[in-house]
Amino acid sequence: MPTSTVRGLVAAGAVLAAVFSAASVPAAAAPQSSGCTGAIKPASIMQVLPCDDFDRVLAKAANVVPREGQVAWQQRPVTAFTHFGMNTFTDREWGSGAEPESRFDPPVVDTDQWMRSLKAAGVTQVMLTVKHHDGFVLYPTRYTNHSVVASPWWANGANPRGDVLRDYIDSARAQGLKIGVYLSPADGAELPKAFFASEVQRIAAKVQAGQPLSIEEQATWDDRDSAPRGEGRYGSGSAITQRTIPTLVPNDDRAAALAHGELPKFTVQEDDYNAYYLNQLYELFTQYGPIDELWLDGANPWRDRGISETYDFTTWFSMIHKLSPDTVTFAGPAGVRWVGNEGGSARTTEWSALPTTGDPNTAHNEELFLGGATATDLGSRTVLADPSVRYVQWAPAESDVSIRPGWFFHPSQQPKTAAQLVDIYRRTVGRNSSLLLNVPPGPDGKIADTDAAQLASFGGSVAQTQARNLVPGNSVVTDDELTTAWSPARGALTGTLDLPLAGPTTFDQIRLGEDITRGQHIEGAVVQARVDGTWKSIGTVTTIGYTRLITLTAPVTADRLRVVVTQSRATPRVSTVALYRTVPPAA
Numbered sequence: 001m002p003t004s005t006v007r008g009l010v011a012a013g014a015v016l017a018a019v020f021s022a023a024s025v026p027a028a029a030a031p032q033s034s035g036c037t038g039a040i041k042p043a044s045i046m047q048v049l050p051c052d053d054f055d056r057v058l059a060k061a062a063n064v065v066p067r068e069g070q071v072a073w074q075q076r077p078v079t080a081f082t083h084f085g086m087n088t089f090t091d092r093e094w095g096s097g098a099e100p101e102s103r104f105d106p107p108v109v110d111t112d113q114w115m116r117s118l119k120a121a122g123v124t125q126v127m128l129t130v131k132h133h134d135g136f137v138l139y140p141t142r143y144t145n146h147s148v149v150a151s152p153w154w155a156n157g158a159n160p161r162g163d164v165l166r167d168y169i170d171s172a173r174a175q176g177l178k179i180g181v182y183l184s185p186a187d188g189a190e191l192p193k194a195f196f197a198s199e200v201q202r203i204a205a206k207v208q209a210g211q212p213l214s215i216e217e218q219a220t221w222d223d224r225d226s227a228p229r230g231e232g233r234y235g236s237g238s239a240i241t242q243r244t245i246p247t248l249v250p251n252d253d254r255a256a257a258l259a260h261g262e263l264p265k266f267t268v269q270e271d272d273y274n275a276y277y278l279n280q281l282y283e284l285f286t287q288y289g290p291i292d293e294l295w296l297d298g299a300n301p302w303r304d305r306g307i308s309e310t311y312d313f314t315t316w317f318s319m320i321h322k323l324s325p326d327t328v329t330f331a332g333p334a335g336v337r338w339v340g341n342e343g344g345s346a347r348t349t350e351w352s353a354l355p356t357t358g359d360p361n362t363a364h365n366e367e368l369f370l371g372g373a374t375a376t377d378l379g380s381r382t383v384l385a386d387p388s389v390r391y392v393q394w395a396p397a398e399s400d401v402s403i404r405p406g407w408f409f410h411p412s413q414q415p416k417t418a419a420q421l422v423d424i425y426r427r428t429v430g431r432n433s434s435l436l437l438n439v440p441p442g443p444d445g446k447i448a449d450t451d452a453a454q455l456a457s458f459g460g461s462v463a464q465t466q467a468r469n470l471v472p473g474n475s476v477v478t479d480d481e482l483t484t485a486w487s488p489a490r491g492a493l494t495g496t497l498d499l500p501l502a503g504p505t506t507f508d509q510i511r512l513g514e515d516i517t518r519g520q521h522i523e524g525a526v527v528q529a530r531v532d533g534t535w536k537s538i539g540t541v542t543t544i545g546y547t548r549l550i551t552l553t554a555p556v557t558a559d560r561l562r563v564v565v566t567q568s569r570a571t572p573r574v575s576t577v578a579l580y581r582t583v584p585p586a587a
Contacts, residue, residue: 030253034292042519044070044334045360045393057355057384057392062570064353065519066394067334069326069337073293074396074546076178077429079125080118080566081400081438082168084109086136089443094459095134096219097188098196098226101150104136106445109153109164111171117447118439119175121455122462126438127180127295128168130284134191134219135230139165139288142249143279146189146229169288180293181284183277185311186301190234191275193227195307200224202305216301231272235307238272245278245319246286251412266319274312274577278319285323294320298364308534314362317574328396333360337395339433340374344424346433349542351379352396353518355389365395382525396546399428402438403451409440414451418457418585427461430549449516464583470505471561485515485573487567497563497574506557506581510539510550513576520545524567529558547576555581 036051044067046060049246066074086095089103092393118126130138137147140154140163148154154162161167169179203221206213213221245266257263263286268278272312280361285291296316300308317332329335337354339346356368366373368391370383384392403415403423416424421437430437439455441447447455469478476484477497488495512529527539527550539550559577565572 004304024369025251047391048078048355050362054385057389058381058569061353061379061384061392062354062519062521064392064394066352066396066516067326069328069339070290070334070336070394070396070568071482071517072326073328073336074434074437075123076292076434077531077547078121078123078237078425078435078437079127079293079398080121080123081182081402081407081436082114082126082128083132083402083407083409083438083440084164085129085132085138085408086134087132088440090219091317091410092215092219093406093408094219095132095136095145095188096196096216096223096226097133097135097191097228098220098223099134099136100226101136101146101229101231102152104148104151105153105442108445109167109441110446110579111167112174113446114168114439114441115171115175115177117452117455119177120452120459121437121439122459123177123437125178125180125292126172127182127293128165129182129183129184130165131182131187131280133184133186133188133299133301135181135184135187135228136232137280137282141165141280141283142252143247143276144189144230170477172385178292179288179290180295181288181291182282182295183284184310185277185296186299187230187234189228189230190232190276191228191230191302191307192232192234192236194407195235195302196220196228199305200239231271235275235302235309236312240269241270243270243275245275245413246282247279249273250382262511264323266322268315268319270312270315271310273309274315277311278316279513281316281319282323285320285327289324291324291327293328293330293336294332298331298366311364313364317361331365333365335365336398336434337365337369337426338373339399341399342401344399344435345427346397346399346431348431349377349380350397350432350545351543352432352516352545353392353393354379354394354395355384355386356391357388358390360391360395361392397433398436399424399433400436400438401428401534402440403454404438407440408437409442409448415448415454418454421454421458422585425458426549426551429547432543432545432548461583461585463511465580466511466578468580470501470507470579471499471577472502472579475499475577477574482513482575483515483517486516487571487573491571491572493568493571494565495572496565497577499561499563499577501559501561501579505579506555506560507579508552508555509580510552511576511578511580512541512544512548512550512574513546513565514544515573515575516546518573519570521568521570522565523569524565526564526566528562528564529556529575530560531556531558535562544574551582
């Protein structure tokens with residue numbers, strides 16, 4: 001198949017070769033003090049030693065801090081997810097991997113229109129699903145024919161290039177947006193054909209018996225006369241052998257750059273599918289970077305039916321870090337994590353410093369959180385005291401939710417209203433989480449006008465509400481600088497921040513924030529307002545983190561404000577206090 005032009009963004013002086021092993025970990029791993037009595041140095045990943053008592057574990061949690069890429073990521077509170085691919089044209093949520101490439105044939109792919117619609121919603125980062133679980137790839141990869149290259153759209157004279165990812169990134173960067181990419185580890189197109197045939201037989205028996213089918217089974221049944229379009233590498237039991245990443249293909253346009261050391265290469269021990277996945281990661285980072293967030297889940301959907309692929313997360317994470325140290329990886333070490341639901345709601349107590357039961361460098365991190373990613377409590381003192389804790393890492397929450405009921409566009413569905421999106425914003429961004437809002441373009445290659453209208457109304461409401469901080473701007477907590485902050489005297493764990501207002505001030509939202517570059521420390525706080533000469537408590541929170549929004553049931557008019565920190569793990573550093581008057585979404 002045709003090869004892509006190398007548009008690499010590779011750091012100067014890249015190492016020509018690297019050998020991965022279980023001991024190879026990203027630089028984010030924490031340097032440790034000797035024993036359990038020395039000074040604790042701030043780090044994004046901190047090991048818990050057998051001799052650590054609870055006070056020391058708590059102190060380590062207080063000294064877990066975000067790495068530079070995470071700080072930048074948390075300052076981008078809303079990301080737009082873009083699910084667009086084969087499922088867009090089959091009207092499915094889950095594809096089989098046996099869909100012929102001819103099904104992908106949009107009249108246009110108007111990524112400029114996508115970005116205008118998304119930026120109107122206030123997003124600062126966008127993320128494209130370049131490969132979903134069906135395995136169809138939206139850029140011209142060298143490693144499978146099941147991609148845009150084999151579709152009619154690639155040869156369409158109206159769009160001679162046909163690289164959806166390239167168009168997406170170019171349009172995003174023209175709007176000043178950061179870039180995220182989702183590359184699914186699960187891959188139906190790479191299922192062995194014999195397994196697919198046996199699945200068809202199994203599902204046929206269910207159909208004959210009148211039993212309902214899951215969405216995955218329905219897709220397989222609908223495509224029963226076809227077969228997976230890839231090379232059968234997923235869960236094939238292929239041998240683990242030494243491989244070089246990138247694996248050159250015939251007439252590979254990168255050969256000279258690799259030979260001259262202008263591109264890095266890596267020696268790995270992998271089976272066929274892990275090598276395939278690593279080669280695609282390499283393409284993404286060297287041809288399309290910088291990539292600010294990489295999204296990969298741990299889906300292994302055919303495991304219960306006899307086909308399972310062992311994902312080599314240790315090597316994946318290590319290569320990602322070497323190619324792009326500032327990239328934050330979903331479920332990766334010192335990356336970001338799933339909030340635990342797809343309903344657009346973070347916990348009312350949401351920690352970013354989380355304990356894990358194993359080394360975050362070596363596994364999909366959802367497997368390491370105590371109670372799993374959906375647990376109601378992931379980071380409290382109770383969880384930190386659990387004897388199974390082995391590490392503590394900075395892992396802020398990301399709340400994914402779709403503007404429509406499905407992740408892909410379906411003409412029968414309608415988008416959420418702007419008012420619903422504002423409520424989701426308050427329950428995610430307002431609870432120390434980012435919002436990952438999915439907006440799926442339709443088969444016409446555009447974001448629907450109905451969706452665009454709700455996005456603009458939502459974005460306008462948030463922007464207009466937060467356009468003016470009603471707290472006078474003469475304080476370290478109102479200067480919009482993350483690293484300038486108020487702390488109680490003499491390093492105390494509790495204290496009161498007293499702020500005068502410019503006369504009687506009416507507000508119905510309060511925003512609080514911590515200087516997360518020093519960690520997340522506050523475990524309890526009360527906001528008080530002086531109303532007609534009397535102090536009243538108007539809001540109580542547990543965690544604050546990067547952002548905490550308190551939305552009042554009715555506006556309050558006060559001439560003075562207090563933030564009373566009632567409990568902390570270490571000296572609190574309040575970096576933000578803001579008061580807003582809500583501007584509702586336009587009708």
